Amino acid sequence: MPLQPRSNSKELAKTMGDIEPCYRPQEAKVEADRCLYCFDAPCIMACPTGIDIPGFIKKIANANLVGSARVILESNILGASCARVCPTEVLCEGACVMLDRDEKPIKIGRLQRYATDALWEKKANPFPKTPKRNGKKVALVGSGPASLGCAAELARLGYQAVVFEKDAEPGGLNRYGIAYYKMTPEVAKQEVKWVKDLGVEFRCKSEVGKNVKVxxxxxxxxALFLGVGLGKAHRLGIPGEDKKGVVEALEFIRWIHTKPLHQVPVGSRVAVIGCGNTAIDAVTQAKRLGAKEAVIVYRRGEEDMPAYEYEYELAKTDACGFLFHTAVVEVLGGKEVTGLRLAKTRTDKHGKTEIVKGSVFEEPFDMVIKATGQEKQAPAWKKFLPKLKFDDKGRIEVQKGTGQTSVPKVFAGGDAVNGGREVVNAVAEGKKAALAIHAMLSGQKVAGPIQGSRLGHQDGPRGSGFLQPVRVPELEAAYFTAMKNGAHRG
Amino acid sequence: MADLSINLAGIRSPNPFWVASAPPANTAYQCHRAFEAGWGGLVWKTIGEPIVNVSSRYSSLDLNGQRMVGFNNIELISDRSPETNFREIAECKKRWPDRAVIASLMTDTRENWHEMMKRSLDSGADGVELNFGCPHGMCERGMGSAVGQNPDVIETIVGWVMEAAQIPVIVKLTPNVTDVTRSARAAKKAGAHAISLINTINSITQVNLDKMCPEPYVAGQSTHGGYCGPAVKPIALNMVQGCAADPLVQLPISGIGGISNWKDAAEFIALGSTGVQVCTAIMHYGFRIVEDMIDGLSDFLDSKKMKSVNDLRGKAVHTIGNWENLNLNYKRIASIDYDKCIGCNLCYIACEDGAHQAIALVSPNGHGLGPGRLPGKPVPQIKEVECVGCNLCSLVCPVDQCITMVDVSTGKKPMSWKEYQTRLAAREMKAIPAHA
Structure with a gap:
């Protein structure tokens, strides 16, 4: 059997354990004390859910951990997940003013985990007061981050939110699709519990098109919210793609979340096709589960990879291999995969990759993981809701800032709308949709979270990231351009 | 290298750094360790009738991760016999003839004071320090601060001591009084050779909210402890300067209170101390801290072209006077260096909510790049007309030299409140209009 469990529980507890353990109380206090407690803090501007970051950190420093977690969850019900999976170096931490003072940003992600873990351990209810029900009901399709963000916000505004999930357990990508060493399924389950505690109802094994009618x-x-995410992995469109041993990355990660670790099958020589963050999750976990070799195969070069720097470093630390400028031509083998026929690529002057003639070579693999992105839900949903409009990339078209679709009463958010971004983006879009649904149904406008005083601003503040999130790479580009053009800093 | 040696009322030491009378000065073993590390002198833990201590004894004030910003104790004077203490003093003095060893004393009757003075002399101590300051325990028995809080009693007891004094006498003053100069004057009047201040301040550092009892915790109870450490330095400096500037005192001063490094020491000396005594910083880090104190002070004196530490003494005493003499026509305002600004906006919110609403948040255009990570983010801008020069923004700014206070010309001649009142009375000028 090429795919088989390759390690024991004891070993796996080490290799698959937390890559970054929770802070101990002393560590958290020292780190929290470093925070300057900025006013109108850049980290908040860079958080898509607009968490009052200095606020929750100050509470950690002051030993008010439940209060700290509440600040986090009020803005982002998936604050515990985001603490683990957010690419903080391009979000909050990338905007930290400490980078300009002494180069080391406050470890916001780890502090956020510390506070939310403490809430979990104390079994405290973050929202002891739930508002009175207003009698209105909203259905949400899918129970991933977007729907959870939307449902939690709706429940807190007094709506009865009912989530329809096709899987056996709620949580979506958060439950089944995150690298195990970043986040265990227990975290996703706990977050669903917090949402349930707000009065949200979950109906699992309920699939639109099967036992649920739109x-x-x-x-x-x-009102209806669509947080349906993305579909199956893209087909590679090459011969041999359906051989045994060819697995979708998310399917592979799902095994890890649904089986005991020592029963998760993995190949001995594993190829992962693609070089996004999911590809890195797949390659590192294959390695940690006991694969002798795990190699990324990517058509372009190191400088083009969509994975974050942090993720790339993780894969390198795990001694994963990288075949850059390499295309997959054919999956080799009989019934089962035995290898890949590959070819070197080069990038032409228009930025397109092409195969270098005569460069074809073969490499033996017994497992091939496809991580070249997922298909959109457009084809299915065009049937369910013919009036729902999609853009040319197959993403649901929505009004910016409200998530309102082309169909009255129907809103959408998350990967189905943005094509696949972070958990935190999905939560934010869900929340924005909840506020828009509330505005539509009640005629009342509720502002998103913004910081207290805005007096004295002549130009208007950038404000919380919830309204207008700031992406650090964009900012850095602007920054370096300005530097090049003669601006200077001391 | 500047000469660091001092002569405090006849007590000589190779540098101005003495170990204060406290737990680090309890035994010959500690004294040897202190002198090996380089301390110039040591004031022995107060000798008297041996007492019995409690457990626990110390408590602290921690601040944003910094331990022991303030420190308190409920320990009493030495729990060892006078015989043991004087024998060890003799031993230390013999081994370290160039260092100052001072016997700290506390007792009650005239006879007992005479007896203690004799034994101090016999031990070879360079001088004595009278503990009139201890604010806990001993005062309940009519000693320590019970003495030091009453100038008449100070005068009487110092008088008894002076009858038997053949070596210099330093009187240690308690800060738990409304005006420490009255205590200092009493000591002077009775003939003391020097004063040392401040002793510890009455305090409760913290309440343990689970036990509903302060620390240090002693079987469900606590008591008022003596407060010291870096947090008391400003109070100590104020009292030292007060005594140094008082024409009716004019005694050499051994400065005490929150001194942790050479810079603290230099400030005490600039405000009139001849030497300084250190305890909490040793209790935190050990005797080794004196190495940098010597090094740092020496370099500082060199940089100021002072040949001796005595050239520094009292240099800043006369810049401190009454408020009524300050120049009302002097103005400084805040200035932000945008190349250093990191965009925390603490200056803005401090001024907006805590002071005079003299900082705006504006577009970064025209201010260079502004906070580096977030171009386009509003930057703080001083409203120069509104700025009263209070310093607050420069104090909260976490970046060195980012906000500085710069002098601006008012075009007016200097005028103090006192002169203002005189000129108003003489109808030479109109009243300055009240602030809107």
Whole structure:
């Protein structure tokens, strides 16, 4: 059997354990004390959910851990997940003023985990007061980060939110699709519990198109939110793709979340096709599960990879291999995969990659993981909701800032809308949709979280990242351009 | 290298750094260690009738991760017999003839004071320090601060001591009084050779909210402890300067209170101390800290072209006077260096909510790049007309030299409040209009 468990529980507890353990109380206090407690803090501006970061950190420093977690969860119900999976170096931590003072940003992600873990351990209810129900009902399709963000916000605004999930357990990508060493399924389960505690109802094994009808949802509910995510992995469109041993990256990660670790099958020589963050999750976990070799195969070069620097470093630390400028031509083998036929590529002057003639070579692999992105949900949903409009990339078209689709009463957010971004983006889009649904149904406008005083601003503040998130790479580009053009800093 | 040696009322030591009378000065073993590390002198832990201590004894104030910013104790004077203490003093003095060893004393009757003075002399101590300051325990028995809080009693007891004094006498003053100069004057009047201040301040550092009892915790109870450490330095400096500037005192001063490094020491000396005594910083880090104190002070004196530490003494005493003599027509305002600004906006919120609403948040255009990570983020801008020069923004700014206070010309001649009142009375000028 090429795919088989390759390690024991004891070993796996080490290799698959937390890559960054929770802070001990003393560590958290020291780090929290470093925070300057900025006013109108850049980290908040860089957080898509606009968490009051200096606020929650100050509470850690002051030993008010439940209060700290509440600040986090009020803005981002998936604050515990985001603490683990956010690319903080391009979000909050990338905006930290400490980078300009002494180069080391406050470890916001780890502090956020410390506070949310403490809440979890204390079994405290972050929202002891739930508002009175207003009698209105909203249905949410899918139970991933976007729907959870939307449902939690709706529940806190007094709505009855009902989430329809096709899987056996709620949580979506958060439950089944995150690298194990970053986040265990327990975290996703706990977050769902917090959402349930707000009064949100979950109906699992309920799939639109099978046992759930969209027309009925539209009839029975006052509004509908689509947090349906993405579909199956893209087909590679090459011979041999359906051989045994060719697995979708998310399917592979799902095994890890649904089986005991020592029963998760993995190859001995594993090729991962693609070089995004999911590809890195797949290659590192294959290695940690006991693969002798795990190699990324990517059509372009190191400088083009979509994975974050941090992720790339992780894979290098795990001694994963990289075949850059390499295309997959064919999956080799009989019934089962035995290898890949590959070819070197080069980039032409238009930025397109092409195969270098005569460069074909073969490499033996017994497992091939596809991580070249996922298909959109457009084809299915065009059937379910013919009036739903999609853009040319197959993403649901929505009004910016509200998530309102082309169909009345129907809103959407998350990967199905943005094509695949971070958990934190999905939560933010879900929340924005919740506020828009509330505005539509009640006629009342509720502002998103913004910081206290805005007096004295002549130009208007950038404000919380919830309204207008700032992406650090964009900012850095602007920064370096300005530097090149003669600006200077001391 | 500047000469660091001092002569405090006849007590000589190779540098101005003495170990204060406290737990680090309890035994010959500690004294040897202190002198090996380089301390110039040591004031022995107060000798008297041996007492019995409690457990626990110390407590601290921690601040944003910094331990022992303030420190308190409920320990009493030496729990060892006078015989043991004087024998060890003799031993230390013999081994370290160039260092100052001072016997700290506390007792009650005239006879007992005479007896203690004799034994101090016999031990070879370079001088004595009278503990009139200890604010806990001993005062309940009519000693320590019970003496030091009453100038008449100070005068009487110092008088008894002076009858038997053949070596210099330093009177250690308690800060737990409304005006420490009254205590200092009493000591002077009775003939003391020097004063040392401050002793510890009455305090409760913290309440343990689970036990509903302060620390240090002693079987469900606590007591008022003596407060010291870096947090008391400003109070000590104020009292030292007060005594140094008082024409009715004019005694050499051994400065005490929160001194942790050469810079603290230099400030005490600039405000009139001849030497300084250190305890909490030793209790935190050990005797080794004196190496940098010697080194740092020496370099500082060199940089100021002072040949001796005595050239520094009292240099800043006369810059401190009454408020009524300050120049009302002097003005300084805040200035932000945008190349250094990191965009924390603490200056803005401090001024907006805590002071005079003299900082705006504006577009970074025209201010260079502004905070580096987030171009376009509003930057703080001083409203120069509104700025009263209070210093607050420069104090909260976490970046050195980012916000500085710069002098601006008012075009007016210097005028103090006192002169203002005189000129108003003489109808030479109109009243300055009240602030809107």
């Amino acid at each position: 027309e009925k949802l539209l009839k029975d509910f006052d």
